[in-house]
Structure formats: structure tokens, C-alpha cells
Amino acid sequence: MAAADPSRDRADKHELILEAAIRVFAEKGFHGARISDVADAAGVADGTIYLYFKNKDDLLLSIFEEKMVELTGGLRDALAEGNTALEKIERFARYHFRMVQDHRAVAEVLQIELRLSNKFLKEYRPEKLWDYLGIFAALVREGQDEGVIRKDIDPFMAMWAFFGAMDEMAMQWVLAKHRTFSLDAAADTVVGIFIRGLAAPPPGGSNPREQT
Amino acid sequence: MAAADPSRDRADKHELILEAAIRVFAEKGFHGARISDVADAAGVADGTIYLYFKNKDDLLLSIFEEKMVELTGGLRDALAEGNTALEKIERFARYHFRMVQDHRAVAEVLQIELRLSNKFLKEYRPEKLWDYLGIFAALVREGQDEGVIRKDIDPFMAMWAFFGAMDEMAMQWVLAKHRTFSLDAAADTVVGIFIRGLAAPPPGGSNPREQT
Amino acid sequence: MAAADPSRDRADKHELILEAAIRVFAEKGFHGARISDVADAAGVADGTIYLYFKNKDDLLLSIFEEKMVELTGGLRDALAEGNTALEKIERFARYHFRMVQDHRAVAEVLQIELRLSNKFLKEYRPEKLWDYLGIFAALVREGQDEGVIRKDIDPFMAMWAFFGAMDEMAMQWVLAKHRTFSLDAAADTVVGIFIRGLAAPPPGGSNPREQT
Amino acid sequence: MAAADPSRDRADKHELILEAAIRVFAEKGFHGARISDVADAAGVADGTIYLYFKNKDDLLLSIFEEKMVELTGGLRDALAEGNTALEKIERFARYHFRMVQDHRAVAEVLQIELRLSNKFLKEYRPEKLWDYLGIFAALVREGQDEGVIRKDIDPFMAMWAFFGAMDEMAMQWVLAKHRTFSLDAAADTVVGIFIRGLAAPPPGGSNPREQT
DNA sequence: AATGAATGAGCTTTCATTCAT
DNA sequence: AATGAATGAAAGCTCATTCAT
Numbered sequence: 003m004a005a006a007d008p009s010r011d012r013a014d015k016h017e018l019i020l021e022a023a024i025r026v027f028a029e030k031g032f033h034g035a036r037i038s039d040v041a042d043a044a045g046v047a048d049g050t051i052y053l054y055f056k057n058k059d060d061l062l063l064s065i066f067e068e069k070m071v072e073l074t075g076g077l078r079d080a081l082a083e084g085n086t087a088l089e090k091i092e093r094f095a096r097y098h099f100r101m102v103q104d105h106r107a108v109a110e111v112l113q114i115e116l117r118l119s120n121k122f123l124k125e126y127r128p129e130k131l132w133d134y135l136g137i138f139a140a141l142v143r144e145g146q147d148e149g150v151i152r153k154d155i156d157p158f159m160a161m162w163a164f165f166g167a168m169d170e171m172a173m174q175w176v177l178a179k180h181r182t183f184s185l186d187a188a189a190d191t192v193v194g195i196f197i198r199g200l201a202a203p204p205p206g207g208s209n210p211r212e213q214t
Numbered sequence: 215m216a217a218a219d220p221s222r223d224r225a226d227k228h229e230l231i232l233e234a235a236i237r238v239f240a241e242k243g244f245h246g247a248r249i250s251d252v253a254d255a256a257g258v259a260d261g262t263i264y265l266y267f268k269n270k271d272d273l274l275l276s277i278f279e280e281k282m283v284e285l286t287g288g289l290r291d292a293l294a295e296g297n298t299a300l301e302k303i304e305r306f307a308r309y310h311f312r313m314v315q316d317h318r319a320v321a322e323v324l325q326i327e328l329r330l331s332n333k334f335l336k337e338y339r340p341e342k343l344w345d346y347l348g349i350f351a352a353l354v355r356e357g358q359d360e361g362v363i364r365k366d367i368d369p370f371m372a373m374w375a376f377f378g379a380m381d382e383m384a385m386q387w388v389l390a391k392h393r394t395f396s397l398d399a400a401a402d403t404v405v406g407i408f409i410r411g412l413a414a415p416p417p418g419g420s421n422p423r424e425q426t
Numbered sequence: 427m428a429a430a431d432p433s434r435d436r437a438d439k440h441e442l443i444l445e446a447a448i449r450v451f452a453e454k455g456f457h458g459a460r461i462s463d464v465a466d467a468a469g470v471a472d473g474t475i476y477l478y479f480k481n482k483d484d485l486l487l488s489i490f491e492e493k494m495v496e497l498t499g500g501l502r503d504a505l506a507e508g509n510t511a512l513e514k515i516e517r518f519a520r521y522h523f524r525m526v527q528d529h530r531a532v533a534e535v536l537q538i539e540l541r542l543s544n545k546f547l548k549e550y551r552p553e554k555l556w557d558y559l560g561i562f563a564a565l566v567r568e569g570q571d572e573g574v575i576r577k578d579i580d581p582f583m584a585m586w587a588f589f590g591a592m593d594e595m596a597m598q599w600v601l602a603k604h605r606t607f608s609l610d611a612a613a614d615t616v617v618g619i620f621i622r623g624l625a626a627p628p629p630g631g632s633n634p635r636e637q638t
Numbered sequence: 639m640a641a642a643d644p645s646r647d648r649a650d651k652h653e654l655i656l657e658a659a660i661r662v663f664a665e666k667g668f669h670g671a672r673i674s675d676v677a678d679a680a681g682v683a684d685g686t687i688y689l690y691f692k693n694k695d696d697l698l699l700s701i702f703e704e705k706m707v708e709l710t711g712g713l714r715d716a717l718a719e720g721n722t723a724l725e726k727i728e729r730f731a732r733y734h735f736r737m738v739q740d741h742r743a744v745a746e747v748l749q750i751e752l753r754l755s756n757k758f759l760k761e762y763r764p765e766k767l768w769d770y771l772g773i774f775a776a777l778v779r780e781g782q783d784e785g786v787i788r789k790d791i792d793p794f795m796a797m798w799a800f801f802g803a804m805d806e807m808a809m810q811w812v813l814a815k816h817r818t819f820s821l822d823a824a825a826d827t828v829v830g831i832f833i834r835g836l837a838a839p840p841p842g843g844s845n846p847r848e849q850t
Numbered sequence: 851a852a853t854g855a856a857t858g859a860g861c862t863t864t865c866a867t868t869c870a871t
Numbered sequence: 872a873a874t875g876a877a878t879g880a881a882a883g884c885t886c887a888t889t890c891a892t
Contacts, residue, residue, distance in 0.1 A: 170378025
């Protein structure tokens, strides 16, 4: 009797088309993919896509939004086990790179195709990205309250730096078709730099650069 | 005697078209700009552009190459005055953000339009970017030799992290039309995090996190 | 007892959809209106419309047919009180313009939207229009028998001229959104020209142009 | 050396495409014709059409404008030989129908295809038609000054009636593929009705209806 | 009888690039 | 070298209509 739920059917087909689009966009690129390619991959007619998505751009942005929500949800779980803010930041980085590694087609779309979209880059407000990154900014503030992160750090500036560092490495990895380096090493590097870079000096410590 | 040098004339018109393209691409976007817009802005006929550039993509990539060469040249000058590797890294970051700030149209094209290009992102090998960033990797190695940068840092990984952090902030600044934050603050953040993040612990120091 | 009559129900819904279509077509235009707009306006599902009308064109043509039948019926009543053929012709003109004035939405559809239809203009035989206009031709013949209308007039030719004159004025009035002139003045003009234009010369009269 | 005149070349190709469009639209209808059909008929590439016309609608409207200018020019010549206003009105009608008869493809487009165009009917201000018909209104005024046309006639109202009568007959003739009646008879009818319908009563005459 | 989700055909227009002059 | 008129490929989206429920 489950099939009798129409909103269930609707959600299923939405999902069906979205997943097909991820596969097709990852393979042919957003611009290289025709709507009919997506329709074929999903096993529906071209027009059906427009019953579930406004247009081709909306399809791409929907992939972004839905996957970012999943990503953010998973992040919260991943951080739950961390104790200090710095430990959670480490977990954030490792989680981020693990997701890139484990979801290649999605990563391909979000790292590459999405960035090639005028709409996304210039007009769209990626609130779902901010939700995700906002967690980092909150961790920085948390760490500052705990006294383990320097007070002179602007959480938002640090957030962009942290995201930029991870994002660039993820992009190089995806573009290089994963051949040149491991994402574990990328995670180590980001963790190594940012943990020390953000950390407050040990009480009574005498790091000479701390005068800057 | 200047007009008598034909290669000089050629270089002049090449430059003329290139600068016109920067202005037009910055204003209308690469995709939104027509070749005839560039031709109009340069005061030449459409066909003339093809005497100096292979095609529209080549025009964009030429902007990238020529500006990156200038950027790299300027960077060498900027670093010359630095003493230690860490000081040079600080100068690198400050130079980078100053260039973004002082050359808005170029920054607009390199930060935004270039990234929207399939060709650039997927097919092109941006050697000129590597030349620029390679200087950072060299500085890391230098610092490791000097003993002021941790040995467990992979210079190339650090390079991507450093570039990614700066690039993301520059991109946000350009996209936000420079309203939300200052690039000086961005430079401070990057410097503050990376200098500490890369620095070797003071000899005999006892930073508890160094055990990680 | 009314609800017990199934053909009564059917006629009601037919009427319901037809009147909804008139409103929607008048507002959005035939091409601009979607079947679902009509369905919404009628409070039925899209598919239901196809239980009562063959297709979208049939809906438009049905409006034409049903309204023309009503129009023709009303015309007969309006002419009943006239005495001579010429007087009836005058009544015809005044009735026509009054109908346009009193039924704006219907006029909008019949004057404008219908004419924009390929089907109507090129393939359809508008018998119901001929029924309506045939009355005019019959009046001309009647007037010729009575001796009040010139014998050298071809009733069918006169019919098209008469209809054309009225129709053009009605169309201008509808297109101008009724702002520029009154349909009463239009009626006066048509009556003034056609009555004199058709009238036989007074017996023994010596109108010099009668020689033509 | 005539071919060296570039504006001449341009005008030639404009004309070439326009005449091709008339043939194609007359045969397949405006909606049934694809731009590539017109391009083929003109012996140019699809894109070339857009160098001379803004879009498909503009092509249709250009046919209207250019042919109306020609029509109006010819009309002035045709009226030149007339003496009185009434005689000129007669010449107007006969000229109009002769043009329809002698330029079938153009008539097909202007009588049928043009009217099927939403753009033309609802948005466009057909100034060139008004120029043409304005001549009729001027003739009516002229006749009123001469005393041969009744003063109680509104020239603009009469103009629409006159045009409507001719236009309806021309349309029926074109739609019927010229089989059912002759345009000469149509001209006779229009002339017969309008000349008498507009004429002032002979001085001292005693037409009983003149009291209206 | 009524519903409404699914279908899929159909075509204008832009603009990078070429090449005859 | 410079011009600029001509080329022609390429695909998103709408919406009337169907038909399983």
C-alpha cells in the first residue's frame, strides 16, 4: 500500500531525476549534457523533468542544495564525537575530504560543473554552503571561548581561508582524476596548518612570533 | 623610428586588443561579451582579432598568461626585500591581495571569468600559475632548510592550501563587489594562520600539540 | 428533479467550461491561454475538458458556434418589429453594434482571438456566420421585391460589404479598448451609408449619378 | 562599377529576402514557414536573414510596411487623374481591388497571414495602413468642401466602413482562392453603395430620407 | 465520469569564425 | 594587414493531448 502515497511517488521521481543528472553532469559536464541525456538516464521523457525542476539551471542548483543538506547533516554527526573545538575542526577537515573521496560523481559536479555556472557564481546566494561553513565559524568562536583559539582571529575570515584551502585541494584532486596525491595527505596538511595557525599560545609560552 | 618597427606595431595592437578584452570581459563577462564588443572597444574590425589571437578562448587565456607573467615578475621584486622565508611568505600574501585590490578589472577576469571557462578549468595546464605558486613552494623548502618551517610539511600541499585560502577570499571580495570586508584583513588572516601553521616549534620549545 | 437528468448535467458542464473559456481567452488571448487555465477557471481537471470538447480549437469554434446561434436568434427578434426591408437593415446594424457593446468578453473572443486562428480562417466553414449574414442578403432581396432597393445590387456582394464595414468598426473599437469612438456613431455611419447606398431612386427621380 | 555601391548591395539582399519571404509565407503560411525555408528560397544562410531583419515577426511586418508604401504611392498616381472627390473615391476602390488581383502572393500575406499575427493585431500600430486609408478620409473632406458629400458624414468613420467593406471582400476572394466571384463585381458593389451613400442630395432635391 | 501525471514534437536565434576583397 | 558580410550549427522548453487509475 506504500505506493499509494502520491507525495512519496513524487519524491521518488524527483530523486530519480536528480541522481541521473549527477551521473550525466559528472560524465559529460553540465554544458555538454543535454536535457534529453538526463531524461534518458532517468528513464523519463524530456518534459517530465520540467514537472520536477524549473529548468536546466535549477536542476544543477538542486543538486547543490540537496547534497549540501546531506553533507551538513553528516558533518554534525561527525563532529558530535569531538571534544574540543580544535578537535572538531580536525574532524571537519577529515570529514570533508572523505566525502569528496567517497562521492566522486557528486564531487565532480559540485567542484567543477557548479563553478562553471554563471548563475551559481554570480547570481545565486549559496545559503546551504553558508550553513555548512557556518559550522566552522561557530567552532572558531567556541574555541575562542574555550581559550584554545586566538582571540584576534575573525571567525568569518578564518572560515573562508579554511574552506578555500580545502576546496582548492579537492578541486585539484578531482581535476587530476585523483592520480597525483591522496586526500588523506591533503587533510593532514590542512589540519597541520590550521590547528597550529588558529591555536592560542600555551599559557606562559614564549613564542617569539606571538608579538606580531 | 618607432613606427618603422613592424614587430613593434604588431605588439602594440596585440596589447591594444588584450586590454580592450579585459575591460569588456570584466564588464559583461566572458560569455556575455561578443567578439564584436571587444573589436569595438579596441577600435578594430572583428576579423582583425583573429590575426592576433587564435579564438575567443585564446584571448582569455592570453590575458591569463600575460597578467600572470607580470604578477610573477612583481612578486619577485616584492620578495627581494624579505629576509627569512617566513617573512617572504608574509610579503607574498600581502602582495597578492594588493594586486587584486589595485587591478580590479584584471582581478574580475582572472577570479571570475577565467573560472567559468571550460577550456581553462578542464583542458588547460596553467603553467603560469604554477610558476607563480611555485615560488611559494620554494619558499617553504627554503624555510625548511633554514629550520624555521616544519619538515613534515609537503611544500606542494601547503602551496595549494595557501593559494586556496587567498583565492577564496579574493573571490568573495570580487563577487561581493568589495563591500563586505577589506583585503588587508584578509591578508592579516592568511598571514596569521599560515606563518604559525607552518613555523617550526622554537628549539627546545614544548608545544603540547607538537606531538600530533 | 433536475439533478436526475444526466443530459442536463452534461449540458451544464459543457456550458460551464465554455463560459470559462470565453473569460480566459478574452483575458489572455487564445494562444496565451493554456488548457489548464481554462480548466482552473472552470474548476475542473484538464482532462475533463476533453470529455466535452475535441481539442483546444474545438473549444474556440464552439464558442463561435454557440454565440452565433444566440446572436442570430436575437437578430430575428430585433427585426420582427421592422416594417420595410430598409428599416430592418437599419435595425440589423444597430442590433449588431449593441451586441458588441453589451458582450465585451464574447466580442473580444469573436472579433480578435477567432481571427488569429489558422483553423478558423483557413479550414473552417463558418456556416453559423452565413446564417447570420444570410438574413441580410434575404433583406436585400426582400427590398428589391418591394422596389425599395436597387435591382442591380448583388445581395451577396452587398452582404459582404455590409458585414465588412460593421466588422472593421467593431474590431477597431475592441482593439482600441473602446476609447476612441462610440459604437452608436459607428451604427449611424453604417446606416447612413448603406441605406442610401442600397436605396432605389425615388420613382421619377432624376439623380444624375444614376446613369453610372 | 555599380556593384561597388555597398548600400546598393545591402538594399538588394534586403529585397531578395523580402520577396522570398512573400513567396514562402503565401505558400506555407507564416506559422508553417520556417526561417530556413525563407533562407533556402532566398539562397542565403539562415543567419543572414538576421542581418537584415530583427526576427521572424519583423520580416512579416517589413513586408507589410514596404508593400503598403508601394501601394500608397501607386494610389496617389491612380487618383491624380480623377476630377471630383467622388470620382477619386471610385478610383480608389477600383485601384485597391486591382492591386489585390495583380499581386496574389502579396495579397495572400497581407490579407491572411498578417491578420493571424498576434503581434500585428494587438501590439503594432499600422501607421502605413493609416497613411493609405487617410487618403480616403481626405477625399471625404475634400468632397464635403466641394459640396458633393454630405456634411454629416464623419470622414474617419466612413474610412473604416469603406476599408472594412473592401477588405472583407478581398479576404473572401483570397480565401476562396478566387473562384467564387470577380473583384470587378466587388469594386462595382463598393462603388455603387459608397458613392450614393456618401453623396450629398442634389440641390433642391427632395429625397425623403434626407431628413434623417 | 473525472482526474492529472506523463509525454515528446518542434524551431527560432545567436555569435564565433571564415575568407573574399 | 585589415575588413566585415556571410555562415550554420546546436538545444532548451512549452503545452496540447492521452490514458491508467
